[in-house]
Amino acid sequence: MQDILIDTTEGVMTLTVNRIDKKNSFTQPMYAALADALQHASDSADVRVVVVQGHTTIFSAGNDIGDFLSGASASADAPVFKFLRTIASFPKPLIAAVCGPAVGVGTTMLFHCDLVYAGDNAAFSMPFVNLGLCPEAASSFLVPQMMGYHRAAEALLLGEPFMAEAALEVGLINRIVPPSEANGLAQAQARKLAAKPISSLIETKRLMKKTNSAQVQAHMEEELHSFGRMLREPAAKEAFTAFMEKRRPDFSKV
Numbered sequence: 716m717q718d719i720l721i722d723t724t725e726g727v728m729t730l731t732v733n734r735i736d737k738k739n740s741f742t743q744p745m746y747a748a749l750a751d752a753l754q755h756a757s758d759s760a761d762v763r764v765v766v767v768q769g770h771t772t773i774f775s776a777g778n779d780i781g782d783f784l785s786g787a788s789a790s791a792d793a794p795v796f797k798f799l800r801t802i803a804s805f806p807k808p809l810i811a812a813v814c815g816p817a818v819g820v821g822t823t824m825l826f827h828c829d830l831v832y833a834g835d836n837a838a839f840s841m842p843f844v845n846l847g848l849c850p851e852a853a854s855s856f857l858v859p860q861m862m863g864y865h866r867a868a869e870a871l872l873l874g875e876p877f878m879a880e881a882a883l884e885v886g887l888i889n890r891i892v893p894p895s896e897a898n899g900l901a902q903a904q905a906r907k908l909a910a911k912p913i914s915s916l917i918e919t920k921r922l923m924k925k926t927n928s929a930q931v932q933a934h935m936e937e938e939l940h941s942f943g944r945m946l947r948e949p950a951a952k953e954a955f956t957a958f959m960e961k962r963r964p965d966f967s968k969v
Contacts, residue, residue, distance in 0.1 A: 718742065726762060727766060728766070730767045731768050732768070732775055735772075739775040741778055741795070750798040757801075763908065764807060767809070768812040768901060771834065772815045775820070782795075783946065809829050810831070810832070817838065817839050818840050824852060832897050833891050834895075835893060837878070838877070841854060841858070855871070855934055858870060862887075879891045954966075
């Protein structure tokens with residue numbers, strides 16, 4: 716079974732995260748597949764809009780813990796960072812449909828989407844600190860910008876989930892619908908966009924993102940270096956070991 720399903724129909728490329736038995740947690744091959752698909756979509760005249768979706772019960776549990784333990788995510792050229800760079804600079808309309816938990820990168824990737832539709836069961840969280848890590852995907856810049864500093868501090872320092880209504884209030888998502896309708900709504904909006912002139916869509920998106928683009932790239936690179944370093948430090952090792960041993964981590968000595 717493929718972990719990333721790719722379908723292109725009438726100008727809309729749909730990327731479906733399909734690792735439900737592992738709560739749609741992302742592995743390095745999945746990041747590579749997503750990055751390659753987005754690059755193809757960027758270059759192809761046959762693709763005008765991209766939709767990223769999961770299951771009605773789960774969007775993504777975030778990065779696969781096994782990758783963290785193996786050190787696969789520590790390198791600057793790891794597929795995860797290629798994916799993040801690609802999604803941040805993707806020039807065409809990008810839509811996400813989110814149902815159930817969206818953890819870590821499952822939430823931070825949404826800050827680079829143009830439209831986000833959520834099921835009323837969606838729960839967003841960025842628990843990087845709880846894993847002895849720091850934010851990624853330029854979220855240390857984009858979250859305070861969108862939410863305001865104090866709400867961002869609550870989301871990033873405590874790492875606790877916030878629900879769809881709160882995400883709608885701060886502007887992370889566009890609309891809340893029943894989970895069974897989220898993917899369909901994303902597809903309907905994608906078809907609307909695909910019928911519009913692609914040159915106008917690309918230029919409008921470029922102009923909207925122009926002010927932040929350099930800062931996003933700079934924050935992403937700084938986060939990358941910090942993230943890779945912190946993966947090798949005692950706090951992260953304790954967090955991942957505790958996760959595998961199904962116990963509460965003890966950070967009192969780190």
